Amino acid sequence: MLSSSRFKKSVVKKSVVGMAVPAPVAGAPLFAGDPGKAIIDDKSPIEPSTFCDLFGHTTLHEGDGFLKSLRFTGRYHGGFIDTEDEYPGGGDDALWDHRRFRAGFVAKLANDFTLQNIYNLDTSQHFDGNRFVDNLDEFFIKWVPSDDFHITVGKQKQLILSEYRCSSNTIIPYERSILTQNILSQKLLGAAVGFTGLGPNHEIGLWSTALEDDFAWAFSEDASASITYRANHELDESTTLFFDYQYVDQERSTAEIFGGSPYGNVFALGNESKWGRFGLNTDFTAGLDRQDGRLSPGDDFHGFQVTRYAYLSDGRIGRPQQFASRPEVDGLSTFFVGLNYEICGTKLRVQGGYEWAQEERLGGTTSDYENSSWLLGIRTHW
Numbered sequence: 001m002l003s004s005s006r007f008k009k010s011v012v013k014k015s016v017v018g019m020a021v022p023a024p025v026a027g028a029p030l031f032a033g034d035p036g037k038a039i040i041d042d043k044s045p046i047e048p049s050t051f052c053d054l055f056g057h058t059t060l061h062e063g064d065g066f067l068k069s070l071r072f073t074g075r076y077h078g079g080f081i082d083t084e085d086e087y088p089g090g091g092d093d094a095l096w097d098h099r100r101f102r103a104g105f106v107a108k109l110a111n112d113f114t115l116q117n118i119y120n121l122d123t124s125q126h127f128d129g130n131r132f133v134d135n136l137d138e139f140f141i142k143w144v145p146s147d148d149f150h151i152t153v154g155k156q157k158q159l160i161l162s163e164y165r166c167s168s169n170t171i172i173p174y175e176r177s178i179l180t181q182n183i184l185s186q187k188l189l190g191a192a193v194g195f196t197g198l199g200p201n202h203e204i205g206l207w208s209t210a211l212e213d214d215f216a217w218a219f220s221e222d223a224s225a226s227i228t229y230r231a232n233h234e235l236d237e238s239t240t241l242f243f244d245y246q247y248v249d250q251e252r253s254t255a256e257i258f259g260g261s262p263y264g265n266v267f268a269l270g271n272e273s274k275w276g277r278f279g280l281n282t283d284f285t286a287g288l289d290r291q292d293g294r295l296s297p298g299d300d301f302h303g304f305q306v307t308r309y310a311y312l313s314d315g316r317i318g319r320p321q322q323f324a325s326r327p328e329v330d331g332l333s334t335f336f337v338g339l340n341y342e343i344c345g346t347k348l349r350v351q352g353g354y355e356w357a358q359e360e361r362l363g364g365t366t367s368d369y370e371n372s373s374w375l376l377g378i379r380t381h382w
Helices: 051-056 178-183
Strands: 059-062 067-085 092-109 113-121 133-146 149-156 188-196 201-208 225-234 239-248 263-275 278-290 301-306 309-316 328-342 348-362 369-381
Touching: 092 133, 178 278, 178 301, 178 309, 188 225, 328 369
Parallel strands: none
Antiparallel strands: 059 067, 067 092, 067 369, 092 113, 113 133, 133 149, 149 188, 188 201, 201 225, 225 239, 239 263, 263 278, 278 301, 301 309, 309 328, 328 348, 348 369
């Protein structure tokens, strides 16, 4: 997948022509020597403004006290999907998918603390769900006293898997790959500590695996535990190597509130490289001891992706909005090619592409599986 290294995305800027407000001729006459002549300053500088400046007006407060700044944040990602399955019992669909709609606040506090509180908003077909604020997405506090140490506590994303570490605001493909979608945990309550030692950067996390009720509160007596570890090492100025590991206790008394990965052990190894405007990511991933409930328990899987070709040995097709159905698959190959056009950098961009998926044997059958999906969407965040 084309991407950037060091978990930071560099984007190609598109120029946007703005309309400058004509500067008024202003200033009182200044008399110099000859009282019959006035010197008028008609060159008062006026900064040009553009439509894209609107995305920068989200700061609600700035100060020098305990609350350093308070910023309103959010994102809307939506798009048109035209998808068709080719196998007995498959189907086709064409719809506008409200993929992500979020809003919340980020507060910068004294002593290098940051508080983040974000909610998922209604993404039903006609924005007519049971409530406008659907559930809790993130609620955590982070302390970063130096470049070599940080600690984050609360409901948050687990920063493992190269493709998942990258924010959906800046990810280059239209959607994360089938490989990533099969093994992710949801955002869980936990604590993650990052530090630098013996060369690489490290992060260790301890997580609860339960989400209470449909509002996705991250507190529950029925939770089991998960542990994550990740390390990345700068090989040179262009390439970063990474290793990720996740352990998930699969014991659960209430499957409906389980938010952990369906695999007991997950490993990922790969690189992220960037040469000017070009990049190359490779990622090999393995999941062991599946306890999903939807698929055969105890099975393992492996897969890899290079640029945006991905292979999955055993699993399930991704989101139903992206594919016409969600069959179990065995030996699935997917290939995605797409484009990004940045109107206001990543703050406002258009994404499009074509994804093709094929496998030789549909899970539990002797039928072949093939899917083609056309995608065109808008991505905006503030």
